[in-house]
Amino acid sequence: MKWIDHESYIEIYPPKEFNFEECLIFLGRSNQEVLHQIKEGSLYKLIKVNESLILCKIGSINHSIKVEFPISSPSIDSRKKVAEYIWEWFDLDQELGGFYQLAGQDKVLKTLAHKYYGLRILCIPDLFEALVWAIIGQQINLTFAYTLKKRFVEQYGESLTFEGETFWLFPSFEKIASINADDLRKLQFTNRKAEYIIDIAKAMINGGLTKELLLQKNDYQQIQKSLMMIRGIGAWTADYVMMKCLHQASAFPIADVGLHNALKNLLGLKEKPTIEEIEEYAENWGGWQAYATFYLWRSLYDKKI
Numbered sequence: 001m002k003w004i005d006h007e008s009y010i011e012i013y014p015p016k017e018f019n020f021e022e023c024l025i026f027l028g029r030s031n032q033e034v035l036h037q038i039k040e041g042s043l044y045k046l047i048k049v050n051e052s053l054i055l056c057k058i059g060s061i062n063h064s065i066k067v068e069f070p071i072s073s074p075s076i077d078s079r080k081k082v083a084e085y086i087w088e089w090f091d092l093d094q095e096l097g098g099f100y101q102l103a104g105q106d107k108v109l110k111t112l113a114h115k116y117y118g119l120r121i122l123c124i125p126d127l128f129e130a131l132v133w134a135i136i137g138q139q140i141n142l143t144f145a146y147t148l149k150k151r152f153v154e155q156y157g158e159s160l161t162f163e164g165e166t167f168w169l170f171p172s173f174e175k176i177a178s179i180n181a182d183d184l185r186k187l188q189f190t191n192r193k194a195e196y197i198i199d200i201a202k203a204m205i206n207g208g209l210t211k212e213l214l215l216q217k218n219d220y221q222q223i224q225k226s227l228m229m230i231r232g233i234g235a236w237t238a239d240y241v242m243m244k245c246l247h248q249a250s251a252f253p254i255a256d257v258g259l260h261n262a263l264k265n266l267l268g269l270k271e272k273p274t275i276e277e278i279e280e281y282a283e284n285w286g287g288w289q290a291y292a293t294f295y296l297w298r299s300l301y302d303k304k305i
Helices: 020-027 076-089 097-103 110-115 127-136 142-156 173-177 181-185 191-205 211-216 220-228 235-244 257-267 275-284 289-299
Strands: 003-005 009-012 036-039 042-049 052-061 064-068 159-162 165-168
Touching (some): 009 076, 020 036, 052 159, 064 076, 097 110, 127 142, 127 235, 173 191, 181 191, 235 289, 257 275
Antiparallel strands (some): 009 064, 052 064
16 A cells, blocks of 8 residues: 555555546446535545544545545544555555456457546445445345435434535444344335344354455355355345455456446347356456456446436
């Protein structure tokens, strides 16, 4: 991680394949988003470090990421934690040279890689948040998924208000382990999803499920298997979490509806491709399936801009 501490603000130096504006387009895809706000080219995000809530204003200057603290400057230790969080959120550890080399020769990815050069997977560093968001999104459209997330966050998350705006944190697993399924049903969660989410919160309270334990497995199949042993997590959810939280570049949520729609649009197909057809398109994506998927998702937001 490359960064400089200027006390009142910090500066993070991403790898050369990084485009802040591209990342903002993806982060701005829903006006229902409650966990960050985009205003005048800056990204506002509330981060919790130890027990304190830190509001960050994240912008880009001369290819570096400038992080300011509109309320008050946190301690040196907290500033370092903020830098680490943002480094992970923007997936800046990932060396993308190999992806661009592969994409440049791939008929599906060629134009996308050129068009969105510097876009990185926008990760979800917190495992509980990644799991819950994936479960919320199961078998419903994205708009309703955002509605549910907003209700969930505003009901159980911590918040901070600054200059008339309220900034939210995703609810902690400790908090969710203490509620029951009826509480979530009132927010229009299905009974099953409510149970899955509370079960996961309890597993995390007991220490049986942590990001560290999953990352120790080091092998794609093993991580996927561990995740799929959790009630409510199938192959799509496991791959989504591996891609967005565990930095597994070969994670491939092949059953994803957005992926199917993106391929249909991009290739001008009459119908959505079958899984077999997707496997053929993805023949050369080895090791980079997550990035291929993410760039395809990104193409879905072009019409709206």
